[in-house]
Amino acid sequence: MGDETTLDGILKRLIEQVSQPMALDGGQSSVAVSASIGVAFAGERSDINELLREADQAMYEAKRAGKACYWIFGTGQAASA
Numbered sequence: 001m002g003d004e005t006t007l008d009g010i011l012k013r014l015i016e017q018v019s020q021p022m023a024l025d026g027g028q029s030s031v032a033v034s035a036s037i038g039v040a041f042a043g044e045r046s047d048i049n050e051l052l053r054e055a056d057q058a059m060y061e062a063k064r065a066g067k068a069c070y071w072i073f074g075t076g077q078a079a080s081a
Helices: 004-018 048-065
Strands: 022-024 029-031 036-039 069-072 078-080
Touching: 004 036, 004 069, 004 078, 036 048, 048 069
Parallel strands: 036 069
Antiparallel strands: 022 029, 069 078
């Protein structure tokens, strides 16, 4: 996945794009949402179920840390857009 700076930029851009207001009803009203992203990396012995569990745990950590942020499993810290 490259380096941490590249990953940070990708995740922040994703959060920013998801957070853009969307027009509804022909532009008469709009809605805005936010995203909490959990990231997990596969190791040599990882299986898909373990990877999904770790990503899910990371997502819930991101939700606890606040809106519009991501959490990388096993790092102990969140980053926001």
